[in-house]
Amino acid sequence: MNLVIVDYKAGNVQSVQFALERLGVQATLSSDAETIKAADKIIFPGVGQAASAMAQLKTRNLDKLLPTLEQPFFGVCLGMQLLCTHSEEGNTDLLNIIPLPVKHFETDLKVPHMGWNQLEHLQSPLFDGVEEKEYVYYVHSYYVPLSEYTIAQSAYPEPFSAALQYKNFYAAQFHPEKSSSVGSQILKNFLAL
Amino acid sequence: MLTKRIIPCLDIKDGRTVKGVQFENIRDAGDPVELAKWYAQQGADELVFLDITATNEGRKTFAQLVRDIALHIDIPFTVGGGISSVADVEVLLQNGADKVSVNSSAIKDPQLVAELARHFGSQCVTVAIDTKYTEATGWKVYTRAGTIETEYATIDWAKKVVELGAGEILLTSMNNDGTKAGFALDITREVANAVTVPVIASGGAGSMEHFADAFLKANADAALAASLFHFRELAIPDLKKYLKEQGVAVRI
Numbered sequence: 001m002n003l004v005i006v007d008y009k010a011g012n013v014q015s016v017q018f019a020l021e022r023l024g025v026q027a028t029l030s031s032d033a034e035t036i037k038a039a040d041k042i043i044f045p046g047v048g049q050a051a052s053a054m055a056q057l058k059t060r061n062l063d064k065l066l067p068t069l070e071q072p073f074f075g076v077c078l079g080m081q082l083l084c085t086h087s088e089e090g091n092t093d094l095l096n097i098i099p100l101p102v103k104h105f106e107t108d109l110k111v112p113h114m115g116w117n118q119l120e121h122l123q124s125p126l127f128d129g130v131e132e133k134e135y136v137y138y139v140h141s142y143y144v145p146l147s148e149y150t151i152a153q154s155a156y157p158e159p160f161s162a163a164l165q166y167k168n169f170y171a172a173q174f175h176p177e178k179s180s181s182v183g184s185q186i187l188k189n190f191l192a193l
Numbered sequence: 194m195l196t197k198r199i200i201p202c203l204d205i206k207d208g209r210t211v212k213g214v215q216f217e218n219i220r221d222a223g224d225p226v227e228l229a230k231w232y233a234q235q236g237a238d239e240l241v242f243l244d245i246t247a248t249n250e251g252r253k254t255f256a257q258l259v260r261d262i263a264l265h266i267d268i269p270f271t272v273g274g275g276i277s278s279v280a281d282v283e284v285l286l287q288n289g290a291d292k293v294s295v296n297s298s299a300i301k302d303p304q305l306v307a308e309l310a311r312h313f314g315s316q317c318v319t320v321a322i323d324t325k326y327t328e329a330t331g332w333k334v335y336t337r338a339g340t341i342e343t344e345y346a347t348i349d350w351a352k353k354v355v356e357l358g359a360g361e362i363l364l365t366s367m368n369n370d371g372t373k374a375g376f377a378l379d380i381t382r383e384v385a386n387a388v389t390v391p392v393i394a395s396g397g398a399g400s401m402e403h404f405a406d407a408f409l410k411a412n413a414d415a416a417l418a419a420s421l422f423h424f425r426e427l428a429i430p431d432l433k434k435y436l437k438e439q440g441v442a443v444r445i
Contacts, residue, residue: 014289048314116444135444139316
């Protein structure tokens with residue numbers, strides 16, 4: 001399988017590549033349009049700030065390319081948020097692939113939402129072999145509200161989208177690459193889609 | 194529900210764990226990667242690696258070690274020790290660290306915290322605060338491995354670094370560190386309640402009750418210990434089982 005991790009200098013793509021290596025899968029890091037287009041599957045990681053990540057994508061013309069892709073695509077953390085329409089973080093226009101907003105946590109709880117939280121209402125082959133209420137690792141201050149595209153949720157304290165699916169675009173707000181055996185299972189499931 | 198985190202801390206010198214760490218089932222207890230894997234299997238929620246190497250050569254070894262750790266463990270980890278610039282952090286993050294922790298360099302130049310947050314996002318910037326109480330001064334911040342008293346009251350410095358962009362605070366009480374008499378609950382509670390970001394309690398852990406107190410009485414989001422885990426005085430699965438019975442949300 002030709003697996004490509006989109007490398008656009010916004011975050012720790014290395015961790016995702018290492019997690020795949022632990023599964024015995026070699027992935028190519030690339031920001032090249034032709035390489036990405038030719039991939040069987042694409043993983044789109046990201047940590048950091050929405051506006052600077054969008055700027056990095058635009059520099060590489062990836063903001064035009066990514067919405068046109070038709071292969072199974074997996075956005076992780078900021079990579080999930082960037083697929084949406086607009087973020088409250090820096091009032092930023094996003095890739096506008098999934099018609100959903102990204103909002104800031106307004107809560108008395110600590111922000112960022114950092115640590116291990118439970119997955120609930122799992123409804124996708126992405127979660128085959130994952131039980132309700134298993135734990136995954138999160139670090140984020142912005143979230144996507146529940147929607148018709150939500151395929152898993154967590155609560156902080158209100159429920160939000162832990163994962164999304166819209167056509168071929170899958171996405172997770174948590175970090176499967178840092179979520180122990182549960183995370184590995186989810187990555188394996190994506191590779192098996 | 195978001196769980197409280199249990200964090201073993203490993204001191205690293207020239208790419209090896211220091212202190213006579215004793216473990217069965219581990220080929221080489223001086224090998225940080227072996228230890229890290231073992232802790233991950235035991236249910237540690239995160240790990241912290243502090244580089245106490247003083248030489249440039251040692252720093253390069255540490256960056257290589259970070260890469261090895263990232264390749265082999267599947268839980269998040271923070272690295273600290275001697276970080277003083279955006280370039281330092283870039284190397285560590287590119288090698289697979291999830292967060293970095295800064296201490297003395299933030300005291301020397303508080304704008305470093307803002308700069309790191311702007312470059313890499315607050316989520317990967319932990320500010321470590323060494324604090325000490327005396328009757329004359331109250332809780333003050335210390336720098337240079339706890340050797341020099343700064344002008345900052347602990348609570349003021351904590352608020353300041355959060356304003357600058359810190360995403361987490363690692364609060365170590367020098368009065369409690371090494372005593373095994375429990376965490377400094379008063380200052381931990383005061384800081385945890387004063388800032389909007391997660392606070393890791395550190396220094397003084399000696400029993401399971403101490404962890405429960407840090408979470409239930411001091412409102413800490415995470416608790417860190419070193420020798421207590423390294424010398425197997427406390428096993429993480431037992432600790433988590435106990436905490437759950439006490440009503441603390443933990444990942445089991």
